[in-house]
Amino acid sequence: MQQQQQIQEEMFKRRLPVVIFGxxxxxIFLLGRxxxxxxxxxxxxxxxxYLEGLRNSGYSQTLRLAAARGTIxxxxxxxxxxxxLEYRVGISPNLVSDPRQVATQLAALLNLDExxxxxxxxxxxxxxxxxxxxxxxxxxxxxxxxxxxxxxxIEPIARRxxxxxxxxxxxxxxxxxxxxxxxxxEGFYQEQLxxxxxxxxxxxxxxxxxxxxxxxxxxxxxxxxDRDMQFLAESELQTxxxxxGSRSGTILIMNPRNGDILAMASYPSFDPNTYFEVDDASLLxxxxxxxxxxxxxVMKVLTIASALEKGTITPQDTYVDQGxxxxxxxxxxNWDRQAHxxxxxxxxxxxSLNVGAATVSLRMGPSDFxxxxxxxxxxxxTGIDLQxxxxxxxxxxxxxxxxxxxxGANSYGQGVAVTPLQMLTAVSAIAxxxxxxxxxxxxxxxxxxxxxxxxxxxxxxxISAETAEIVTNMMVAVVRDGLDGNxxxxxxxxxxxxxTAEIPSPVGYEPGVSIVSFIGFxxxxxxxxxxxxxxxxxxxxxxxxxxxxxxxxxxxxxxILLKIPPDDVRAALAEQGGVVSExxx
Numbered sequence: 001m002q003q004q005q006q007i008q009e010e011m012f013k014r015r016l017p018v019v020i021f022g023x024x025x026x027x028i029f030l031l032g033r034x035x036x037x038x039x040x041x042x043x044x045x046x047x048x049x050y051l052e053g054l055r056n057s058g059y060s061q062t063l064r065l066a067a068a069r070g071t072i073x074x075x076x077x078x079x080x081x082x083x084x085l086e087y088r089v090g091i092s093p094n095l096v097s098d099p100r101q102v103a104t105q106l107a108a109l110l111n112l113d114e115x116x117x118x119x120x121x122x123x124x125x126x127x128x129x130x131x132x133x134x135x136x137x138x139x140x141x142x143x144x145x146x147x148x149x150x151x152x153x154i155e156p157i158a159r160r161x162x163x164x165x166x167x168x169x170x171x172x173x174x175x176x177x178x179x180x181x182x183x184x185x186e187g188f189y190q191e192q193l194x195x196x197x198x199x200x201x202x203x204x205x206x207x208x209x210x211x212x213x214x215x216x217x218x219x220x221x222x223x224x225x226d227r228d229m230q231f232l233a234e235s236e237l238q239t240x241x242x243x244x245g246s247r248s249g250t251i252l253i254m255n256p257r258n259g260d261i262l263a264m265a266s267y268p269s270f271d272p273n274t275y276f277e278v279d280d281a282s283l284l285x286x287x288x289x290x291x292x293x294x295x296x297x298v299m300k301v302l303t304i305a306s307a308l309e310k311g312t313i314t315p316q317d318t319y320v321d322q323g324x325x326x327x328x329x330x331x332x333x334n335w336d337r338q339a340h341x342x343x344x345x346x347x348x349x350x351x352s353l354n355v356g357a358a359t360v361s362l363r364m365g366p367s368d369f370x371x372x373x374x375x376x377x378x379x380x381x382t383g384i385d386l387q388x389x390x391x392x393x394x395x396x397x398x399x400x401x402x403x404x405x406x407x408g409a410n411s412y413g414q415g416v417a418v419t420p421l422q423m424l425t426a427v428s429a430i431a432x433x434x435x436x437x438x439x440x441x442x443x444x445x446x447x448x449x450x451x452x453x454x455x456x457x458x459x460x461x462x463i464s465a466e467t468a469e470i471v472t473n474m475m476v477a478v479v480r481d482g483l484d485g486n487x488x489x490x491x492x493x494x495x496x497x498x499x500t501a502e503i504p505s506p507v508g509y510e511p512g513v514s515i516v517s518f519i520g521f522x523x524x525x526x527x528x529x530x531x532x533x534x535x536x537x538x539x540x541x542x543x544x545x546x547x548x549x550x551x552x553x554x555x556x557x558x559x560i561l562l563k564i565p566p567d568d569v570r571a572a573l574a575e576q577g578g579v580v581s582e583x584x585x
Contacts, residue, residue, distance in 0.1 A: 328404030496520025
C-alpha cells in the first residue's frame with residue numbers, strides 16, 4: 001500500500017510541470033485574445049452606455065423628465081390653460097407613535113373621516129394613501145405638519161388648470177392624467193405644447209448638493225379667440241337655448257378677411273378642470289367642427305352664387321314659380337306650399353323659395369353645380385387646426401347614393417350635410433370678395449426666442465369679386481325685406497340668410513322638429529365679422545323667428561365691443577380719407 005502511494009506521488013511530481021506549463025500557455029493565449037479584441041473592435045455605443053450605467057448605478061440614476069407644458073392664451077394674452085401642482089398625500093403607519101392625534105390632525109386638514117383615518121394609521125402597513133389629489137395650499141400645510149409627524153409622504157403631481165373654467169372648453173380641450181392632450185388645441189398641438197423629454201443623471205448620494213438646472217418648457221400658444229367675444233357668444237347662446245327650448249346650439253364668429261376664429265361657442269359643454277367627471281363623452285367633442293347637419297335654406301346663397309359665377313343666370317333673370325317642381329321623380333315644394341308667379345333671382349333668397357333654388361340648379365346641371373359646391377368646400381374638411389373635424393357629406397353623380405333628385409334637394413340644403421364651420425367658411429368667401437380663407441384658431445406659437453405667427457391662407461376663390469358683390473346685395477335685401485327686422489341692427493347694413501332644416505331619420509324626416517340657423521356678416525360693404533347661429537330642435541320652427549333675433553342681439557353688442565362705427569360715420573370718415581377696417585384685437 002505504501003509502495004503504491006509512493007508511485008502516485010512520483011507520477012504527480014512528473015506531471016505537475018506539464019500541467020503548469022499548459023495552464024500558462026492557455027492564460028497567455030486568452031490574454032492575447034483579450035488585448036487583440038480590445039484593439040481590433042469598436043464597442044457599440046449602446047453597449048458602452050449599458051456598461052457605464054451598470055458602473056454608475058450605485059451612486060446615480062437616470063430619470064426621464066418631461067418638459068413643463070406650454071401655456072395657452074387668448075389673443076389678448078389672457079391665460080386659458082396653465083400648469084399647476086397638486087399633491088398626493090400618504091403616510092407610513094408603522095412610523096406613527098400617536099395614531100389618534102395624527103388622525104385628528106390629518107382628517108381635519110384633508111377633509112377625511114377621522115375614524116377611517118385612525119383605522120388606517122393603526123395598522124402596520126409600510127404605506128397607506130390618504131388623499132390622491134389635494135391643492136397646493138393644502139399640500140403646503142401638510143408639509144408643515146410633516147416637520148412634527150414622521151412618516152408623512154407628500155408627492156407633487158403636475159396638473160393642467162383652466163382658469164377660465166368652461167369658457168372655450170371645446171376649443172382648448174384638456175390634458176389627461178397621462179399628461180397627454182386630448183381634443184381641441186391641447187390635442188392638435190400636443191407636440192408643440194409638451195416640449196421635449198430629457199434624460200438627466202440624478203445622484204443617489206444623500207449628501208450631494210442638488211445641481212441648479214434650467215427647466216425645459218413646451219411652446220406657448222396664442223389663440224385667435226378673443227376672451228370677451230367668446231364670453232359674449234357663450235352668454236348669448238345660453239340665453240337663446242333657454243328662450244327657444246333648444247336642445248343644443250352653436251355660435252361662430254369669424255374674421256372673413258383672414259380666417260381668424262374670434263369665438264367658437266357650443267352648448268352643452270364641460271369644465272376641462274373636471275373632465276373626468278363627464279359622463280357623456282360626446283360633450284368633449286366640439287360640435288362646431290364635428291357635428292354634421294343638413295343646413296337648409298342658407299345653402300340657397302351658394303346655389304345662386306354658383307349659378308351667377310357660371311353665367312347660368314343673371315340678377316335680372318326670372319322664372320315662373322308654380323309652387324312645385326319635379327326633379328328625378330321627386331316633387332319639390334316651397335316652404336309655404338304657395339305659387340309665387342314671376343320671380344327674379346333676388347326674390348328666391350328674400351322669399352326663400354325651394355322651387356326657385358331647384359330651378360336654378362336644374363339649369364346649371366350636375367357637372368357645374370357640384371363642381372361649384374366643391375369649390376365652396378362642401379364635402380371636405382376646412383383643415384382647421386383642431387382635433388376631430390368632420391368632412392361633411394355630399395353625394396355626386398357616380399356615387400351609389402346619388403340620384404337626379406339630389407340635384408334639386410341639395411340646392412336648398414337638403415340631402416347634403418355640413419358642419420357649422422364649413423357653412424360659415426363658405427359664406428364668408430362672399431364677404432371676402434370671393435376669396436375663401438382657411439379658418440384657424442392659433443395666432444402664434446412662442447418657443448423660447450422663436451415666434452411663429454400664422455399667416456392667412458386661402459382655400460381657393462370659388463367666385464369673383466363681382467359675383468360676391470351681387471350676392472352680398474341680394475343678402476342685404478333678405479335682411480331688409482324678408483325678415484321683418486328680426487336680423488336688422490340700426491345704423492348698420494347687414495347681409496344674411498336664414499335656414500330651417502328638417503332632421504333626417506332612418507325612416508324619413510322627423511315631423512314638427514327643425515334645426516334653425518342664420519348666417520350673416522357686417523358691415524355689408526366692408527365686412528369685419530361673419531357670424532353663424534345654429535339652434536337644434538327649438539320650440540319655434542322657423543329660422544327667421546328663432547335664429548335671426550339671436551343674431552341681432554349678438555351683432556348689437558359686437559359692434560360696440562369691436563368699435564365698429566355706424567354706416568353714416570364710416571361714410572363721413574371715408575370722405576375725409578379715413579379708413580375703418582381690420583379688426584385689431
